[in-house]
Amino acid sequence: MADNENNNKGEQNKHLVYICGENERFLNQLITVTGPFYNSVAFDDTSVLLDELETQLPKTLIVDADKAHSNAISTISKVRSHFKSDRVPILLTISASREDLVTEANKFSGITILDKPFRPIQLFNAISNEINANIEASWDLIEPIQREALKLTLSSYNSIANMIIDGEPLDYNNMAESCKPLVEAVKNQNYHELLRGLRDYDNYSYVHSMRVATFLSLFADAIGIRGEDHMTLTTGGLLHDVGKMLLPYELLNKSGRLNEYEFETLKCHVAYSVDFLYHTKGLPKGVSIIAGQHHEKLDGTGYPHGLSGGKLNQLARMATIIDIFSAMTDRRTYRESMQPEQAIALMSEMTGHLDHKLLSTFREMLLDSVEKD
Ligand SMILES: [Fe+2]
Ligand SMILES: [Fe+2]
Structure with a gap:
């Protein structure tokens, strides 16, 4: 069967995933890795991300904490305080050495930590887990x-x-x-x-x-x-x-x-x-x-x-x-x-x-x- 015959139509079936961070190279890598399987969109500016979140909520938001300097916690804080809910699960990609930021991040609800470096399969599993947790919760109804x-x-x-x-x-x-x-x-x-x-x-x-x-x-x-x-x-x-x-x-x-x-x-x-x-x-x-x-x-x-x-x-x-x-x-x-x-x-x-x-x-x-x- 020609599985790709409706490729363009089917693009809309991909789950929407937003990725936010300051390291442009890393964001591009994430887009390349996740793009074939998810409708991935990258943001290097938190205010643009917040505007987009007003229009459409993704199934998962990946926030990357860059090694040197990071606005990750401030981004998470803005997203959580703006929407007053944890309907959007957040996946924080972070170096294990940044325990200080992990502690800060865990003060917010609905945060999953993914230690860097990670293999693509670990990222796919982490995204799937976030998406599926919401679907499994809907089974209760x-x-x-x-x-x-x-x-x-x-x-x-x-x-x-x-x-x-x-x-x-x-x-x-x-x-x-x-x-x-x-x-x-x-x-x-x-x-x-x-x-x-x-x-x-x-x-x-x-x-x-x-x-x-x-x-x-x-x-x-x-x-x-x-x-x-x-x-x-x-x-x-x-x-x-x-x-x-x-x-x-x-x-x-x-x-x-x-x-x-x-x-x-x-x-x-x-x-x-x-x-x-x-x-x-x-x-x-x-x-x-x-x-x-x-x-x-x-x-x-x-x-x-x-x-x-x-x-x-x-x-x-x-x-x-x-x-x-x-x-x-x-x-x-x-x-x-x-x-x-x-x-x-x-x-x-x-x-x-x-x-x-x-x-x-x-x-x-x-x-x-x-x-x-
Ligand atoms: Fe089979
Ligand atoms: Fe089969």
Whole structure:
């Protein structure tokens, strides 16, 4: 799929991040690093920043404290006293040696400190944390079962990231437990707020995995799959791309078409997922089939094994349909998301790739229960 086809339209989907400081070179570096992923705007003048804040609030304000001399604390003070709230989270980038300024900064609310020097991934994580803290707070307002579905799956998903780094195995029972509210919400056709709650969440892998889990769970429910098998499809959706946690941030979030090397690297996520899941205690076989075969195609042109026809069981065929549908309708920072009807129409033209009987069942299910966001 041409992910960058709506690049310009999609620019507005990027979260707005303001950066304020006196070191022009450092500001330019931050703009270069964050620009591909955020709508970043730099200010070297606090009064201009304050004027802009009157017009539009960013999702995060980065204030840089320069080594030699710094107006950072005065900037933070002006922003906080002017707006009388901490609705704009502030990320203070500062050298660890400036303990005096850190102490001063911590007197204000909603300040996170990022010690310099830092790696780009630390900056991305810090920005995401600020954005997501506000989104997670908004989940408190949604219907309890959907709120629980979001909170428990997010907690499980984040814990997997640590397990992969630490080389520890996942316990499937814990994963299934965390997916119970999601299964319940799906059974009650009570999942629209949950999908809306994911909309601006700044962790694409989690958002995509949750959307796959939700649609796969709905699909399973629609064709009469119940009990443990229903749970297998739901957890399988959440875990299907788990190996992507081992891939670089820049690759997973690249806005343009991937070059050949990048695409080969991306393909490795399937083997990484299967390897990780192999060590999972109590894992149903169906989950590893979903993770291992969701990029295979009926005519044998998929990856990693080029499996075809009868070698692809129903779980893999369902997972492939849902993965493609979700990828097309996911909201990305660099393009508009596709409408469900348009995605189904394009998938119907993918002759030889997909199980069209299952695709038309999925289409009917969607017509009955269209995602209303
Ligand atoms: Fe995948
Ligand atoms: Fe996927």
